[in-house]
Amino acid sequence: MSKVFVIDSVYQPLNPVHPGEARLLLKRDKASVYRMYPFTIILKQVIEQPDVKPLRVKLDPGSKTTGIAVVNDATGEVVFAAELSHRGQAIKMALDDRRAVRRSRRRRKTRYRKPRWSNRKNRKKGWLPPSLESRIANILTWIQRLSRYCPITAISMELVKFDLQQMEHPEIAGVEYQQGTLAGYEIREYLLEKWERQCAYCEAKDIPLQVEHIVPRAKGGTNRISNLALACEKCNTAKGTRDIKDFLRKKPEVLKRIQAQANAPLKDAAAVNATRWLRFV
Ligand SMILES: [Zn+2]
Numbered sequence: 321m322s323k324v325f326v327i328d329s330v331y332q333p334l335n336p337v338h339p340g341e342a343r344l345l346l347k348r349d350k351a352s353v354y355r356m357y358p359f360t361i362i363l364k365q366v367i368e369q370p371d372v373k374p375l376r377v378k379l380d381p382g383s384k385t386t387g388i389a390v391v392n393d394a395t396g397e398v399v400f401a402a403e404l405s406h407r408g409q410a411i412k413m414a415l416d417d418r419r420a421v422r423r424s425r426r427r428r429k430t431r432y433r434k435p436r437w438s439n440r441k442n443r444k445k446g447w448l449p450p451s452l453e454s455r456i457a458n459i460l461t462w463i464q465r466l467s468r469y470c471p472i473t474a475i476s477m478e479l480v481k482f483d484l485q486q487m488e489h490p491e492i493a494g495v496e497y498q499q500g501t502l503a504g505y506e507i508r509e510y511l512l513e514k515w516e517r518q519c520a521y522c523e524a525k526d527i528p529l530q531v532e533h534i535v536p537r538a539k540g541g542t543n544r545i546s547n548l549a550l551a552c553e554k555c556n557t558a559k560g561t562r563d564i565k566d567f568l569r570k571k572p573e574v575l576k577r578i579q580a581q582a583n584a585p586l587k588d589a590a591a592v593n594a595t596r597w598l599r600f601v
Contacts, residue, residue, distance in 0.1 A: 322401060327469060328365065329362065331468070333468065335372060336399050336470050342361050358466065375471055377467075384408075385403045386458070528553065534547050
């Protein structure tokens with residue numbers, strides 16, 4: 321269970337406390353609620369806490385969300401955990417809308433103005449598309465926010481996901497997962513993201529998933545990533561070496577979904593990777 325953040329009356333972050341202790345402090349009028357999310361209480365006096373326990377923020381960047389956890393390194397205890405949804409697609413759509421409005425206005429209002437094409441500035445080094453910029457801003461905001469309410473001394477980030485430099489256009493280049501440049505671990509992570517951590521056939525979640533060939537090896541299927549899916553043991557066994565069209569003969573809509581999903585490269589992988597190395601120190 322996550323703990324309650326505590327600050328003293330001069331806004332110094334103290335050790336987080338158990339919710340029961342926080343309830344007691346509130347009841348005895350020694351503290352009041354400072355903020356609802358993350359739940360933080362403010363004490364009514366200044367506390368000199370000699371044994372402030374340092375905490376670490378752990379980040380796990382994913383394509384659509386980033387996991388944030390505050391942990392106590394000494395005990396391994398998770399003090400706070402949350403999942404941050406990114407707004408990449410929404411931002412892109414808003415900018416597309418703005419561009420359309422401006423284009424239309426230029427056509428309506430300044431039709432005889434000479435076109436000015438060479439007025440674009442060069443992009444600075446480290447420039448990122450706004451949709452990715454927002455990911456960084458979101459995460460930094462949360463780190464700053466958390467460090468106001470608890471004694472954070474370190475930040476670490478999950479880095480071993482997939483290395484796009486190595487697996488350049490994995491779906492197009494047809495990297496093979498056993499002997500290619502991709503390690504088995506990266507393939508698994510890539511497939512987990514691509515298939516949204518669920519069985520491709522029955523969409524079961526939170527169960528062990530096996531890497532599975534959509535067109536079976538026995539029927540001439542390749543080891544290309546686009547031919548790989550994730551299946552629960554039950555579906556994998558049921559499918560066996562049958563062709564997917566045969567296996568899903570009675571479920572044409574599932575077949576259609578799987579084929580579409582298999583052929584769409586995980587474009588979000590690029591988003592995860594583009595931001596990973598930038599501006600996190
Ligand atoms: Zn299944």
